[in-house]
Amino acid sequence: GAGVSQSPSNKVTEKGKDVELRCDPISGHTALYWYRQSLGQGLEFLIYFQGNSAPDKSGLPSDRFSAERTGGSVSTLTIQRTQQEDSAVYLCASSLDGLYTGELFFGEGSRLTVL
Amino acid sequence: GNSVTQMEGPVTLSEEAFLTINCTYTATGYPSLFWYVQYPGEGLQLLLKATKADDKGSNKGFEATYRKETTSFHLEKGSVQVSDSAVYFCALNSGGYQKVTFGTGTKLQVIP
Numbered sequence: 001g002a003g004v005s006q007s008p009s010n011k012v013t014e015k016g017k018d019v020e021l022r023c024d025p026i027s028g029h030t031a032l033y034w035y036r037q038s039l040g041q042g043l044e045f046l047i048y049f050q051g052n053s054a055p056d057k058s059g060l061p062s063d064r065f066s067a068e069r070t071g072g073s074v075s076t077l078t079i080q081r082t083q084q085e086d087s088a089v090y091l092c093a094s095s096l097d098g099l100y101t102g103e104l105f106f107g108e109g110s111r112l113t114v115l
Numbered sequence: 116g117n118s119v120t121q122m123e124g125p126v127t128l129s130e131e132a133f134l135t136i137n138c139t140y141t142a143t144g145y146p147s148l149f150w151y152v153q154y155p156g157e158g159l160q161l162l163l164k165a166t167k168a169d170d171k172g173s174n175k176g177f178e179a180t181y182r183k184e185t186t187s188f189h190l191e192k193g194s195v196q197v198s199d200s201a202v203y204f205c206a207l208n209s210g211g212y213q214k215v216t217f218g219t220g221t222k223l224q225v226i227p
Contacts, residue, residue, distance in 0.1 A: 004158070035217075042119070043159075043204070043217040056214060091159070104151075104215060106158040 002026075004107035006092050012113045013082055021077045021110045025094030032075050033095075033104065034067060038088040046090075049075060082114045117142045121205045121218035128195055128225050136190040136221045138179075138205035146209035148172075148181050148188040153202045153220070162190075162203070195225045 005024040013019050025032050034046040045059040049069045060066070064082075069075040079086055089111045093104040121138045128134060140146065150162040150172070163172030168183035177192045188205060205218040 033215075042219040045214055045216070048214060093159075103161045103164070104159075106151075106160065108156075108158040 004092055004094055004105050006090075006107035006110050008110055009108065010111045010113075012115065014115050015084060016081055018078065018080045019082055019112060021079075021090050021092075021112070023075045023077070023092030023094075023107060025073065025075070025092070026105055027073075029094035029096055029105070030072065031095045031097065032069060033093045034075070034077050035091040035093065036088045037091055037109070043091065046077070079112075082112075084114045087112055087114045117146070117207060117209055117216040119205050119207055119216055119218035121203075121221055123219070124202075124222040126221060126223045128223070130197055130225055130227050131194045132225075134190070134192040134195045134199075134223070136203055136205075136223070138188045138190065138218060140186050140188065140205070140207050142186075142207055142209045142216075144209045146207040148179070149206040149208070149215070150177070150179055150188070150190050151204040151206060151217075153204065155201070159204065195223070197225045197227055199223060200225045 007022045032049040035043040037043050047067050048056045051072050052069050064080045067077045089109040091109045093106045095102050095104050118141045147166045149164045151159045152162045153159045163174040165172040165181035171180045179188050179190045202220045202222045204220045206215050208215045
């Protein structure tokens with residue numbers, strides 16, 4: 001597609017349920033990133049993919065969070081047994097080659113609300 | 116570790132006023148510096164960047180100069196418009212890949 005696509009755009013769930021958030025990056029972009037944006041906070045890095053591998057998972061806040069990327073394209077972020085503190089906007093970004101001087105292209109985010 | 120500190124908002128300006136949003140950073144090595152902007156209802160997008168000391172990034176009338184001596188990358192615009200109302204994020208990257216560190220964002224509101 002023309003840009004980074006994320007779904008769902010909004011998700012309301014009950015505490016304890018599992019959720020999956022999907023990211024479809026720009027075609028041909030090898031690098032993919034997940035960030036979390038909470039109210040009044042900056043963007044918190046979660047995980048980075050280069051191709052299908054994740055060389056840096058250091059930002060995942062707990063073992064309830066996991067992510068995968070298949071075919072060097074679509075990525076899914078899964079949150080198990082959601083907690084209220086997981087409520088945030090989850091942003092996905094992609095870049096052409098992952099070089100540190102380059103531009104990140106962001107999706108519009110998935111807003112997660114845990115009741 | 117790396118960190119970015121930017122002025123808290125919201126910042127409210129009248130149209131045609133001069134804008135400065137301060138940004139300072141802490142980083143190892145020689146980071147690349149960025150300003151991203153998030154317009155209402157849209158995703159973040161790159162506004163400008165500078166990849167080495169004394170470089171000036173510019174776009175859409177906005178400018179920022181990479182000042183290594185003061186570890187700063189302040190965003191400026193000479194005459195803001197209502198359409199500039201958005202949240203502005205300062206960011207840096209000093210890694211071998213794009214683990215970009217973002218500031219908390221500064222909301223700008225421009226009133227006619």
